[in-house]
Amino acid sequence: MASGEEDGALEEKETNNKKRTKSIIATAWLMFYNIAMTAGWLVLAVAMTRYYFQKGTHKGLYRSIARTLKFFQTFALLEVGHCAIGIVRTSVIVTGVQVSSRIFMVWFITHSIRQVQNQESVILFLVVWTVTEITRYSFYTFSLLKHLPYFIKWARYNMFIVMYPLGVIGELMTIYAALPYVRKAGMYSLRLPNKYNVSFDYYYFLIIVMLSYIPLFPQLYFHMLRQRRKVLHGEVIVEKDE
Numbered sequence: 001m002a003s004g005e006e007d008g009a010l011e012e013k014e015t016n017n018k019k020r021t022k023s024i025i026a027t028a029w030l031m032f033y034n035i036a037m038t039a040g041w042l043v044l045a046v047a048m049t050r051y052y053f054q055k056g057t058h059k060g061l062y063r064s065i066a067r068t069l070k071f072f073q074t075f076a077l078l079e080v081g082h083c084a085i086g087i088v089r090t091s092v093i094v095t096g097v098q099v100s101s102r103i104f105m106v107w108f109i110t111h112s113i114r115q116v117q118n119q120e121s122v123i124l125f126l127v128v129w130t131v132t133e134i135t136r137y138s139f140y141t142f143s144l145l146k147h148l149p150y151f152i153k154w155a156r157y158n159m160f161i162v163m164y165p166l167g168v169i170g171e172l173m174t175i176y177a178a179l180p181y182v183r184k185a186g187m188y189s190l191r192l193p194n195k196y197n198v199s200f201d202y203y204y205f206l207i208i209v210m211l212s213y214i215p216l217f218p219q220l221y222f223h224m225l226r227q228r229r230k231v232l233h234g235e236v237i238v239e240k241d242e
């Protein structure tokens, strides 16, 4: 009997040790990830500011930072993984929509359609993303260190009120500017007849993507407003999608 109890206690101790090790590894990884991402977006901020002051124009700015932007924004795909394996307490759906819309903008719009790269709207969403991400990743870093300065917490849960709509305006205006080029070049489209017997028109796909902002954006925005009430005002909120 006594040996049974001892075995049970031993098993519990082992499980607790495993959990602790897992949590240490997860925290160390998140620390590395958040510092790398803060640094990446800071590099982008400095590069954009320098370019603008040296050249006196936004033309060519996107091309000058494209590689760094593509690298760090693509790296953010890992965030969906973090949610999926449960090392951060964020919804996979919310993060998935946020990250996929960014990846889409970077690879399937600005990277693919050179003619839009000098649009002012590209600069608008780049500036908004940069400010947002420097704040967000430093928020996570300082939270992990358990020394979160209030101004970072305040910025994370207030700036999005203006930044989110501005980012969406920049993204939508850029997709809209891309439409005529996509139609003219017939890019990423598949016309019938073909051996697969399917047709796909990227032009109409882009219109559908633009329309999908109507139901999706308010969900992300209201999610952030709920998070704001929870974090800044201590309200207890039950999330439906988690």
Ligand SMILES: CCCCCCCCCCCCC/C=C/C(=O)SCCNC(=O)CCNC(=O)[C@H](O)C(C)(C)COP(=O)(O)OP(=O)(O)OC[C@H]1O[C@@H](n2cnc3c(N)ncnc32)[C@H](O)[C@@H]1OP(=O)(O)O
Pocket: 030, 033, 034, 088, 089, 090, 091, 094, 095, 097, 098, 100, 101, 104, 128, 129, 132, 136, 140, 141, 143, 144, 159, 160, 163, 164, 165, 166, 167, 168, 171, 209, 212, 213, 216, 217, 220, 224, 227
């Ligand atoms: C095929 C094409 C598809 C296209 C689809 C198109 C439709 C798109 C429509 C939508 C359009 C969106 C366009 C977006 C534009 C912009 O981004 S504009 C710029 C403004 N943007 C923002 O302000 C972004 C706001 N978004 C976010 O902050 C996040 O992306 C989020 C995922 C929404 C955050 O979610 P939230 O639930 O608020 O999570 P958090 O509070 O941040 O985290 C919860 C807990 O988890 C911890 N945590 C999370 N990540 C980390 C991490 N990396 N490291 C450490 N810890 C982390 C966090 O600390 C929290 O912990 P607790 O406090 O203990 O709960």
